[in-house]
Amino acid sequence: MEDRAADLLAGRTDLDRVLVFPRQRLNAAVRGVPNPLEAVRAARGFVREMRAGDYDVALDLQGNLKSGAVLRASGAELRFGPGGEAAKEGNQLFSHRRAVPPPGAVHRVERNLALASALLGETLPYVAPGFPVSPKDWEAADRILQGTGALQKPGADNDGFVVLQPGTSGFGAFKRWPPERFGSLARSLARDGHRVLVTYGPGEESLAAAVGASAGAAVRLLQPPSLTVLAEVIRRARLFVAADTGPLHLAALVGTPLVGLFGPKDPAVYGPYGLRADGTPGLLPVLTQDDVACRPCMLRRCADPLCMRTLAPERVYAAAVAVMAKP
Secondary structure, X not given: OEHHHHHHHOOOOOOOOOOOEOHHHHHHHHXXXXXXXXXXXXXXXXXXXXXXXXXXXXXXOOOOHHHHHHHHHOOOOEEEEEOHHHOOOOHHHHOOEEEOOOOOOOOHHHHHHHHXXXXXXXXXXXXXXXXXXXXXXXXXXXXXXXXXXXXXXXXXXXXXXXXXXXXXXXXXXXXXXXXXXXXXXXXXXXXOOOEEEEEOOOOOHHHHHHHHHHHHHHEEEEOOOOHHHHHHHHHHOOEEEXXXXXXXXXXXXXXXXXXXXXXXXXXXXXXXXXXXOOOOEEEOOEEEOOOOOOOOOOOOOOOOOHHHHOOOHHHHHHHHHHHHHXX
């Protein structure tokens, strides 16, 4: 797990150990004035920690050059990874055994289950992983929610408030839904009597402020202190709405009803996944602007993301109402 998100695996009783890849330390060593010795020290420390585990098997689910290099450095006796077109950037050179995932637009969860099943020689069913919350995070979420006035009573779950998350990573900024559209959605939800929170992370202050300026008194802005506290805030919400970003998958993990807004990426592959209202696993509710001929795409940047810009607030509001109406 990369260091930026390692806290998300804290407290899981189904894991014996979490190995943290020092991406932030490596990035700091190569940006600005390069420090190659620091980069080497960080990489060596990670490899040393991995090999100390004396692992029998390593499974690569990603299938690119970076994951292949980590697979090779693990020292495991059996290195298993994807084959065929699923192995990118020479990844197949780092594995002993490979399995070809199902063809076509297969969701990453289902692809990963297929790879793990091939390794074990038996079909593995989808099991909702859940998301454990620590007492510290529960108390922090309760405190900041009370501070915004979002909670009607302390400790309440599903207390009627809605969470909107306008941000994405800076790298994926072209996947964002415009802030004025989030503002329009917030006003519609507030007219229905919902308390609306806009959550944001470091560096997203101006984006959240733009949503707030558009929505006016309809929203309250909230910056959770960590991803784990954000997960607990989302868990207590009646609904979560976001574009293609990590917190959308947190909402799927904690079981909060959601609406995902997708443009460049194909939600059939990358969308939020979990147990649906009927108890079956699969893709959770998403919206796309299907009359944009160039989507989905594999672009890493776009000067005019029509697929997001033309997604109407009225459609998102209707989807939100429909999701909240389900038992």
